[in-house]
Amino acid sequence: MTLETQSFETLGLSPALLRALAETGYTTPTPIQVEAIPFALAGHDLLGGAQTGTGKTAAFGLPLLQRLSKETPPKGPRKPRALILVPTRELAVQVSDNLKAYGKYLRLNVTTIFGGAGMQPQIDNLRRGVDILVACPGRLLDHMESGHAKLDAVEVLVLDEADRMLDMGFLPSIKRILARVPKQRQTLLFSATFEAQIRALALEFMHDPKQVQVAANNTIAETIVHRAHAVDNARKRDLLVELLSRRHTDQVLVFGKTKHGCNRLAEQLAESGLPSVAIHGNKSQAQRQKALNLFKSGKARILVATDVAARGLDIPNLPLVINHDLPMVAEDYVHRIGRTGRNGASGEALSLVSPEEGGLLRQIQRMLKADIAMDTVAGFEPSRPVRLDTPIPKNGGGGQRRQPGGGRPGARMGEQKPGGDRAPRMPGNRGHGKPADRGARAHAGPKQHRGGAGKPQGARRDTRA
Ligand code: AMP
Numbered sequence: 001m002t003l004e005t006q007s008f009e010t011l012g013l014s015p016a017l018l019r020a021l022a023e024t025g026y027t028t029p030t031p032i033q034v035e036a037i038p039f040a041l042a043g044h045d046l047l048g049g050a051q052t053g054t055g056k057t058a059a060f061g062l063p064l065l066q067r068l069s070k071e072t073p074p075k076g077p078r079k080p081r082a083l084i085l086v087p088t089r090e091l092a093v094q095v096s097d098n099l100k101a102y103g104k105y106l107r108l109n110v111t112t113i114f115g116g117a118g119m120q121p122q123i124d125n126l127r128r129g130v131d132i133l134v135a136c137p138g139r140l141l142d143h144m145e146s147g148h149a150k151l152d153a154v155e156v157l158v159l160d161e162a163d164r165m166l167d168m169g170f171l172p173s174i175k176r177i178l179a180r181v182p183k184q185r186q187t188l189l190f191s192a193t194f195e196a197q198i199r200a201l202a203l204e205f206m207h208d209p210k211q212v213q214v215a216a217n218n219t220i221a222e223t224i225v226h227r228a229h230a231v232d233n234a235r236k237r238d239l240l241v242e243l244l245s246r247r248h249t250d251q252v253l254v255f256g257k258t259k260h261g262c263n264r265l266a267e268q269l270a271e272s273g274l275p276s277v278a279i280h281g282n283k284s285q286a287q288r289q290k291a292l293n294l295f296k297s298g299k300a301r302i303l304v305a306t307d308v309a310a311r312g313l314d315i316p317n318l319p320l321v322i323n324h325d326l327p328m329v330a331e332d333y334v335h336r337i338g339r340t341g342r343n344g345a346s347g348e349a350l351s352l353v354s355p356e357e358g359g360l361l362r363q364i365q366r367m368l369k370a371d372i373a374m375d376t377v378a379g380f381e382p383s384r385p386v387r388l389d390t391p392i393p394k395n396g397g398g399g400q401r402r403q404p405g406g407g408r409p410g411a412r413m414g415e416q417k418p419g420g421d422r423a424p425r426m427p428g429n430r431g432h433g434k435p436a437d438r439g440a441r442a443h444a445g446p447k448q449h450r451g452g453a454g455k456p457q458g459a460r461r462d463t464r465a
Helices: 015-024 031-041 056-070 089-102 119-128 137-145 162-167 171-178 196-205 233-246 259-271 285-296 330-337 355-368 438-442
Strands: 046-049 082-085 110-113 132-135 156-159 186-191 210-213 224-230 252-255 276-279 302-305 320-323 347-353 373-375
Touching: 015 056, 015 089, 031 046, 031 056, 031 186, 031 210, 046 056, 056 082, 056 089, 056 132, 056 156, 056 186, 082 171, 089 110, 089 132, 089 285, 110 119, 110 137, 119 137, 132 137, 137 171, 162 171, 162 186, 162 196, 171 196, 186 196, 224 355, 233 259, 233 320, 233 347, 259 276, 259 302, 276 285, 285 302, 320 330, 330 347, 330 355, 347 355
Parallel strands: 046 186, 046 210, 082 132, 082 156, 110 132, 156 186, 224 347, 224 373, 252 302, 252 320, 276 302, 320 347
Antiparallel strands: none
């Protein structure tokens, strides 16, 4: 059966799930859902090459809900039968919200566990009984150590955004958690990239997994126009104010480098008459959710975010993304601008580039295999030109970064080989689909700045923003 003829019915989902999906507004399954759901329903372990935006949550969530709903829970207080490990609290909330929507007609309890929120409400939820636990590794360990989270009834384990969890240094915690989950279980691992560490994790903890892969949906849309303004670091904020004032009706997502920087930027924008909200890792969960809701509902026009805080968030399509600072990691550029130009809409990605960031720009252009047109704005000309051969500062002038494969933080990034070991590839390079960077690698030589970047993606490194 071809992908087009697949429906949720033909995938073998139960009437209760079909009804909820119809109410959610999903009419046809996405490619990752078509590929993954039958394997997962059949009880196989699964390695999914997909990232946020592809519909991966339903790809693992629907089979999981179906499985748990068919079984009678063991007697006594309900202990989690499914554990979903996620890197961030935002993703935990998002996954849990999705599962609750899909499982609307099932009697299954979903609860979240993450840091930055009070322990007691989480303990109370665990005590009340949980079927599905969506958790960030660190806080889950706390609850395990205090005896509140018991994982001996887990039948299905999901590692969501596994590459990102590893990037964030969660591997030791994940291993400790896995040691406490029954060996007899189904394991589903989703990751945008499959580097050595992920392959090792899969080999160690999975049983003969089926492999499915879809191209990232945050490929660079042809409809995005990439532009850059050369400007001195010290003048970036003024230029941003100028640009935001000119585009006074558009919703804009502004990316900054550090938590502190984002905070200051949001405050300064507000002082300039441009009310903004900020999300980053130093904000409490409630603050982050509030800011995000304000932005999503259109009540806030400007959202200032760090990469990690914004990753995985279901932010609506936007006309404009501004990079106040260039990302230290070229792939983050793709994630950032993936918020604009969706579904054929036109979008604009605008980067403010200081002379110190020339090397970072070169890194992005290399990955895109395209040049980004750069100009200056009258009155904001930089004191010296932006040169692409500028060395990349060790710490990028910002927070710490991890190297792919757990290298030392702050090491130089300029030497990455495009399409090298960072390319998303399934273990053993078997399985369905094609490496999601194939399109990117097929293009040789520089191109102009409009789209044409294929599907670049690869390892990601994050600061804990
Ligand atoms: P995810 O990759 O799971 O974060 O999903 C990305 C977005 O796609 C979310 O807003 C989902 O609600 C939505 N979504 C997932 N599956 C479908 C589908 N089959 N049809 C329409 N929207 C979907």
